[in-house]
Amino acid sequence: MTEDEGVDDDLLTIGAFAARARLSAKALRVYDRLGLLAPARVDPASGYRYYRVGQIERARTIALLRQLDMPLAVVAEVLAADGPEGAERLTAYWADTEARFAARRTLAEFLRGRLSGRSSEMYERFTVGTVEVPAQVVIAEKRHTLADELPAWIGASLGRLEAAARExxxxxxxxxxxxxAEVSTESDxxxxxxxxxADETAARAWAQAQGRPWRTTVRVEPARRLAYTRITKAQVAHPQILAAFEAVEAWMKERGLSYDGPCREVYFADWDAAGPDDPVCDVAFPVR
Incomplete structure (x- = not known):
């Protein structure tokens, strides 16, 4: 008997099953190895794999999920979920996918403007000015992070630091x-x-009491002159925020101002209470 022949009315060889399920035999072997779709029977002598007709629906579901570019690990989670929960996991995955594509669409539009020489038009939407900021004692937390992890880390770290500051x-x-240094999909x-x-002595005592594993430090941020532009909550998202940074840099170049420290984002509003069009952040560069 060859692997392409049937065994009985219910069992199909891997070749016959692959044809019915609209998959390749290679894909079926991968799904078996990952625990997504195990054969109903494996011949102990020949190693031939056999599948039941009732497994065709699961195989086709896996194939359709893969057409959504769903990672195999997520496919496994969807299949392992019971009833509506599987649909909910698919919904969550697709919402994340659409958000990523929306960000890429915006980035493509940003790059089209740059490549076509229309950067100056994009910068015109931003009003740039300067502000003097006095020296201040800060409690700080530093981390290497990529762009996709950055928003979550900013929210979490500022929450931790604000709680500490209240003490x-x-x-x-x-x-x-x-x-x-640059934070992007490739630079961390x-x-x-x-x-x-408000209280430097209390802050230093608090930080010291946390012990070595705690990443928080206390330092004096020197007085600075900032060139900045104010942006809305919607504009904080990547890549929209890139245009704001570049607008400030273009404004600095026109006026012969030099960099006097690393760039920054200053969050002056209640993020959770703000709407998409509400100003929440200043994109700024220290200048001299």
């Missing part, structure tokens, strides 16, 4: 994030979340 005389200014910074505190 050190209170929050004394707008929280901000400093980019000591580092970035540094900072929250100004």
């Amino acid at each position: 050190c005389g209170g929050v004394a200014g707008a929280p901000f994030v400093v980019y000591h 910074g580092p970035a540094e979340s900072c929250v100004p505190v």
Whole structure:
């Protein structure tokens, strides 16, 4: 008997099953290895795989999920879920996929403007000015992070730091994030979340009490002159925020201003309460 022949009315060889399921035999072997779709029977002498007719629906479901570019690990989660839960996991996956494609669409539009020489038109939507910021004591947390992890880390780290600041005389200014090197899909910074505190002595004592595993430090942020533009909550998202940074840099270049430190985002509004069109953040560069 060859692997292409049937065994009985219910069992199909891997070749016959692959044809019915609209999959390749190679894919079926991969799915078996990953535990997604095991054969109903494996001949102990020949090693031939046999599948039941009733497994065709599962095989076709796997194939359709893969057409959504769903990773095999996520496919396994969807298949393992009971009833509506599987549909909910698919919905969550697709919402994330659509969000990523929307971001790429915006990035493509941004790049089209740059490549076509229309960058100056994009910058015109931003109003740039300068502000003097006095020296301030900050409690800070620094981390190497890629762009896709950055928003979650910013929210979590600022939350931790604001809670700590309340134990050190209170929050004394707008929280901000400093980019000591580029943060992108390929470069991991580092970035540094900072929250100004009212009581330096209390802050240093608090940080020391946390012990070595704690990543929080206390330092004095020197007085700075910032060139900045104010952006909305919707504009904070990547890649929209790139245009804001570049608009400030173009404005600095026109006026002969030099960089005097790493760029930053200053969050002055209640993020959770803000709507998409509400101003929430200043994109800024220290200048001299």
